[in-house]
Amino acid sequence: MENIQIHERIGLTGASSFLTTLVLKRLAELSTVKEVHIFDIHSPSVASSKFIFHRVDLTKDEASAEIASTLLENNVTAFIHGSLFSGPTRRKSYHHEVESIGTFHILNAIAEAQIKKLIVHSATFVYGAHPKNPNFIHENYELKFQGPSFVKTRVDVEKQLEDFILNYPECAVTILRFAPILGPNSTNIRARYFMSGIVPKVLGYDPLVQFIHEDDAVRAQIIALTNNIKGVFNIVGRGILPLSTGVHMSGKIPVPFFSALCKTFFSAGYATRIWELPSEIVPFFQFLCVADGKKAETELGFTAKYSSRQALKSMIEANRLRQIGFSVPSSTLGEDEAYATSQGFQRIY
Amino acid sequence: MSTSTAHKEKNKHLSANDSLQNFSNQVFNIRRMLIEQFSRIEKDLQNKFTDNQEKFATKEELQSVIGKMQEFRQEIEKTFTTSESNPLEPAADEFFTGLNPFNLRRKYHEFSLRLRSEEVDPFGYDPIFDKFVSPLLNFFYIKYWRVETYGISNIPSEGPALLVGNHSGGLPYDATMLKMAIQREHHMHRDLRFMVEDFLFHFPFLGSLMNRFGGVRASQDNAQQLLENNHPVIVFPEGVKGLGKLYRDKYHLARFGRGGFIRLCLRTRSPLIPVAFIGPEEIHPMIAKETSISRILGLPYTPITWTFPWLGPLGALPLPSKWSIHILPPIDFTNFGPGAEKDRVLVYKMSRMVKEQIQDTIVDKLKNRRSIWFG
Known part of the structure; x- marks a missing residue:
């Protein structure tokens, strides 16, 4: 137990993202945490006396200096970088600015303030969905700068982090690559896929998919914070299931599209707001992108409580309840609030 | 008694x-x-x-x-055994009893969920789907290609095993038939996993079909993980070169890669079992490869057989040659020390040895064969 570390003052970005909100809830309960400094443009939806909010725009040039000075002033020892998106968004250039430039500023600030611990919320989609992927992708799999723009942006972020790890070995960097997070409250792109009445799919492709339950994701994040272990970890749920099994579980009508026409159809539907699935996500419905969670199990000591199937099931069940008016309390509405509210999500303050 | x-x-x-x-x-x-x-x-x-x-x-x-x-x-x-009957027949009955337009959707989802397992194997193998397609494959095994399997007892009853064979015939028919042979005739009825070429996963249906049935994309990582999980695995070191063999080159083994399969065995200490397939090289007699038009379409080549582009999809049916599968005695790898896989000379020599063993067996068996179609 010599690995256990106590961080009293923590810095954090991306307070309104889905995972970070859940993490904030847990941090508010943890007695070892005294102060949480939040750097964001919107104040967090979770309230606690521990939280100190600093309005910082990560896309502006002053961000580095502002964050660094606050971190130095308050003796912050650990930092959670959570302002990374869970999938493609409608504002592409803003998406790139927040992820890529935001990471640049945060790394600058951490280097200046000499923070000892950095945790980054990444995702397994950095590996990209490609027919040449192995069935289980290890953490040391080489990231390729290819595919849709949200993957490229994330690869860029990971490259920056790699560079940072090389040049600043005194900072313990933990990169958590989460599988798509599903749970009663999730509104990310994979959850939206199972929410709409008609589920578009690619004719003849049925990849294996993998999810992680939101509770497991939060637990992994807290374990990473309290243990002094650095490295890259895939945080994934137990087991896998074919995508079509998921569709049949949700009980929605699958509509197959020819793979050649898929991109056109998906982008047309996205532009006209018929569905919330951009064409960039299509390869993830065609090819494998499954990560191996063994390293997290052996080194980090994290084992998922829920299997991929259970995570999906909990999401589908909560969704059915929501449709008939039983609102499942959710502290967060994710990245697209308008969409989440239209689906019956209610924010509980 | x-x-x-x-x-x-x-x-x-x-x-x-x-x-x-x-x-x-x-x-x-x-x-x-x-x-x-x-x-x-x-x-x-x-x-x-x-x-x-x-x-x-x-x-x-x-x-x-x-x-x-x-x-x-x-x-x-x-x-x-506990009362475990064929899952399909009662499901089909249930699907049609009490069917009306209002419960059509629910019935459809229930029926589809019944055709698949609760959780697939980590590599995508689905035992219920396997049962679903086995009648068709049994037909191919018994009636169509009349497969004869020799030396099935060379496959160990437990633990990993790496099978190495000669490859041919466009789709992995040979691996499928070997899988059927082991499932039917081996005394432990083991489930064989086979490596499928990358390019199949680019096409619709084929990739996911093979995946549910026990096929895994060919890569060192996948093979190693399967062996570590104690599965028997078949690899075809000839790869795409073997699939693209012309009819005049039949039964002449193409180059055997860079000895990756030997390194795999040395790393996992699993026995290597050479397998010689007689017959599958004649199911698609490819007389030429068309390249110029298929380049434009983004394919490496289009095979031209006696039947294929001329008869349309009917021409893509494999021909009913008489098959025999010869499973040779295993080669033991437990005596090699750690780091043996880094010895280039050893890997090369072992790879040559395995190739020659398979080639010799093929030549030996072809000597005694009177007819392609009747064996």
């Missing part, structure tokens, strides 16, 4: 009823033992029957003995 042993076993169970765990273990062990013994006797008799070596009994008498044995076997299977 056999009934009395079965009764004894049953009595034993009744007395050892105190711990459930113990009991179920015992049942499992006894079941395995009985099945092993039965299949051994059965196979022995079958061999004697086909060779007609046994002079003390007539063919009819032997036939009746085999019939009796099969009856006993079924009885034992029935007593020791």
Whole structure:
């Protein structure tokens, strides 16, 4: 137990993202945490006396200096970088600015303030969905700068982090690559896929998919914070299931599209707001992108409580309840609030 | 004789009823033992029957003995397995009973969920789907290609095994038939996993179909993980070069890669079993490769056979050649020290040896073959 570390003052970005909100809830309960400094443009939806909010725009040039000075002033020892998106968004250039430039500023600030611990919320989609992927992708799999723009942006972020790890070995960097997070409250792109009445799919492709339950994701994040272990970890749920099994579980009508026409159809539907699935996500419905969670199990000591199937099931069940008016309390509405509210999500303050 | 042993076993169970765990273990062990013994006797008799070596009994008498044995076997299977019938027939009945436009969607989802397993294997293998397609594959195995398998006992009854074979025939028909052979004739009925070329995963249907059926994308990582999970795995070191063989090059093994399969064995210490397939090289007699138009379409080449582009999709049917699969004795890798996989000379020499062994077996068996279609 010599690995256990106590961080009293923590810095954090991306307070309104889905995972970070859940993490904030847990941090508010943890007695070892005294102060949480939040750097964001919107104040967090979770309230606690521990939280100190600093309005910082990560896309502006002053961000580095502002964050660094606050971190130095308050003796912050650990930092959670959570302002990374869970999938493609409608504002592409803003998406790139927040992820890529935001990471640049945060790394600058951490280097200046000499923070000892950095945790980054990444995702397994950095590996990209490609027919040449192995069935289980290890953490040391080489990231390729290819595919849709949200993957490229994330690869860029990971490259920056790699560079940072090389040049600043005194900072313990933990990169958590989460599988798509599903749970009663999730509104990310994979959850939206199972929410709409008609589920578009690619004719003849049925990849294996993998999810992680939101509770497991939060637990992994807290374990990473309290243990002094650095490295890259895939945080994934137990087991896998074919995508079509998921569709049949949700009980929605699958509509197959020819793979050649898929991109056109998906982008047309996205532009006209018929569905919330951009064409960039299509390869993830065609090819494998499954990560191996063994390293997290052996080194980090994290084992998922829920299997991929259970995570999906909990999401589908909560969704059915929501449709008939039983609102499942959710502290967060994710990245697209308008969409989440239209689906019956209610924010509980 | 056999009934009395079965009764004894049953009595034993009744007395050892105190711990459930113990009991179920015992049942499992006894079941395995009985099945092993039965299949051994059965196979022995079958061999004697086909060779007609046994002079003390007539063919009819032997036939009746085999019939009796099969009856006993079924009885034992029935007593020791839980009531697990074919999942499809009752599902199909249920689908049509009480069907109306209002529950159509629910019935559809329930029916589709019944055709697949709760959770697939980490590599995508679905046992229920396997059961679903096995009638068709049985037809191919027994009636269409009339596969004869020799040396099935060379495959170990447990633990990993790397099978290496000669490749041909466009789609992995050869791997599928070997899988059927092991499932039908091996005494432990093991499930073989096979490596599928990358390019199949680019096409719709084929990739996911192969995946549910036990195929895994060909890569070192995947093969190693499968071997570490104690699966028998077949690899085709010829790869796409083997699939793209012209008819005039049939049974001439193409280059054997860079010895990746030897390195795999050295790393995982699993035995290597060479396999020679006779017959699959003639199912798609490719006389030429068309490249210029298929380049434009983004394909490496289009095969041209006697039938293929001319008869349309009908021409893509494989021809009914007579197959035989020869499984050779395993090569042991447990004696090599750590780091042996880094020895280039060793890897190269072992790879050459395996290739020559397969090639020699093929030549040897082709010597005795009179006809492509009737063996």
